[in-house]
Amino acid sequence: MIRIGDLLFSYDEGDFSLEIPQLNVAHGETVAIVGPSGSGKTTLLNMIAGTATPHSGQVTTNGYAISELHDAARRDFRIANIGLVFQEFELLEYLNVLDNILLPYRINRTLHLDTSVRERAEAIAERVGIGDKLARYANQLSQGEKQRVAVIRALVVQPPLLLADEPTGNLDPLNKERVLDILLQYATDNAATLVTVTHDHDILHRFQRVIDFKDFYAYGAGQRPENVAGPT
Amino acid sequence: MKLLTMLACVLPVAACTQDKQASEDTEALRNPPRVYTVNYPLAYFAERIAGESVQVVFPAPPDVDPAFWSPDAETIADYQQAELVLLNGAGYAGWLQRATLSRSRLVDTSAALADSLIPVDDTATHSHGPGGDHSHKDMAFTSWLDMDIAAGQARAVFDSLVRLRPENEPGYRERLHELENDLGELDTRLKVVAERIGDQPLVFSHPVYQYLARGYGLNGRSVHWEPHDVPGNDQWRELSDALATHAAAWMIWEDEPLPDTVSRLEGMGVESLVFRPCGNRPVEGSLVSVMLENVMALERAFPAAASIEPAEM
């Protein structure tokens, strides 16, 4: 599903840079990425999703050389193939739960919103326990409910790849497990790939593979990579 | 050829104009303008002068004195619809003060004769508070009993009819002259008989003969008697008191008095004769025929020294 080779990325300002010689993630694999703050975990997710492009190297997602597509193509690809879940939920305050869930279908004409989509959204919402809250707004939901809405938003397009950045970071233990259950169940049911960035070591056991970011080279002044990890 | 062409253009237009005038005349004949009056003498003048070219209406009931008649609102509405309303002036028809009529359609037939009108001294006025304005003294209003004034009013009627139907002026003028001749003859005979009467005292049964008295030099004094009412004791007393200083031999009545009243008067040495003011339409005859009868009654009462009877008009 994901192939990264000789990736080099840095920001125009500051000292940060990311170098990944090789990283592969198989279809249907559930991967957790851990590492110190500022090591580039989120940057990696952005490059996999295509919201950032490396200075050199190649990122291939689901067979597409996403790092070489132009911006519009990357967005069209992303909205249909990648479901994104954020630590801060990132729901739109002025849309109700159902509209937040269906948001991907309204912001890119690649996706077409019809009755089957609405029914799917309602069914998923019912399944995860918020079927009766579809008319509510984000400020009327608990933290756990908000993240469930965000997760359903990511799942509703039935993407083959889920990228989750600290999805349980702001949740209590109960909701943490609930959200993870949803993500992992989806991955299992749909043979989808799940890549999750997390600080929470308590949930690592639920993933098939754990990637420690300190295995990748992160430049400060004078530091060099010591190890490279990842399946072929 | 040019002339023929011109004629061909002009003649149809001329014909149309003539047709239009003819249809207007026909329309005027079918719907003559309405002329309302406040008394019979004015209606008579209008009928004599205008004939059938106007529709003269005097709507007071036949049994009322028009001077004191108050028409109802519907009748006043009819007056409002008239093209011309002839007023007597001199305060005649007090209802005019309480009615709404279009000023532009009113003609006061005695306006030009204002200096000839006679104020009446024997009516009570009232005021509010010591310094308040008085109500108006009345004017004597049977102005047509002086044939000069009657002729003046007839001329005012003529003027207003000519303004209404200017195209009929020649005919109206001719008929006005005829009317003036009739009034003139009445005036002459009245002057003759008045000369015979001289300053003999007369009693007028009602204060409606002021213009007759002044116009022909009659020495008259008025009481307030109605011809068809039995005079009360106060009224007999009032008459006796008047006769004490004004020894009249004749009382002049507006209409035929009751026989008993006539008898009692004769017992007092007072004869009765009828001189009808003719404010309302007579049962028979016309204003001129009624005036002629009035003149003849005076002539009978005060015959000439010669036995030759004057010719009838």
Add this chain to the structure above:
Amino acid sequence: MRDVLYLAWRYLVYHRLKTAILVTSIMLIIYLPIGLNVVVEQSAVHLTARAAATPLLIGTKGSPLELALNSLYFSSEHPELIDYSEATMVADSGLADAIPLYVRFRSRTHPIVGTSLDYFSFHNLSFASGRPMALLGECVVGANVAESLGVKPGDAVVSSSETVFDLAGVYPLKMKVAGVLARAFTPDDDAIFVDVKTAWIIEGLGHGHQDLARPEAASGVLSRADENIVANASVVQYNEITEDNLDSFHFHGDLAGYPLTAVLAVPRDEKSAVILRGRYTDDSSTSQIVRPVTVIDELLDTILTIQQFIVAAVIIVGLATIATAALVFMLSLRLRRREIDTMVKIGGSRPRVASMLLAEVVIVVILSSSLAAVLTLVTWRFGPGVIEGFVLT
């Protein structure tokens, strides 16, 4: 497009207060100059038509505008009074027909116009029911008066008392409705018309009471001198004219000195108009003659000047408002940075996201414009009437 509009609409509805303020501000900026123009244009047409239909007005020297407003629109402020003899003089001159006007009293909010029958024919007023007034105490009401008071021929209206505590003040007179005018779409619709003599009775210049010569009126007699009876204040006066007491109504003094607010002069022709106007050029004359159309034109010029100032002010305010709205929008975009980033991150197309933001502006402008259009329509329908009512009462 539908999705873009939907998202934009949801944003506006959620922030309804901000949306309402924006819509209202922009609506006002659009509406004010247009609405003002509509009102002024319509009022100008209205005022000019009424003024143009009235050749000449004669009144006491003073404000021509006050004279015109009172005579044409029956404003509650009446000019100084002139004598009835002025009307007689004009009529007797043969130069013009004279229609007396005495506009001083009211029945609730409706002006009572004392005039003559010629007023109706002059203004081509027809009757929806009934007939013109024929007797003292009768009145004719305009179409709006009949509607608002619910009266028809045979009913009664009462003049309003001018003073409550002044014993010598104007007391109410009950007047019988003789007719109702057909709607004329002029100030005549809101007026009650009476014979000018009835107006004088309302004022107390004419009245009816018991015959003081009769015994039953003895308590009302102060004194008798010669042939004049002086009445005291206790004499019973009638406040309604009926068939029974009509004959008792009379006027004291000379009618020539009775008051009018104006004389409406209808010249026979242009030459007569010039001659008539020439008679009032003498500085020593206490009367003036005005051409209402001239007076109203001057008024409209003033209104136009004021309008131009207002429009200029509105434009300046409008530019400021638009600049403020633009600033609000830009600040809003900055505050919505995160929302926009989220949509971009999950794959929203730039054109779509931009369209959504633009659609919010477009919807606000469309809403503002629509509301401005509706208000303009309402103004077109009701504005002149409201303005006239405000100006004339």
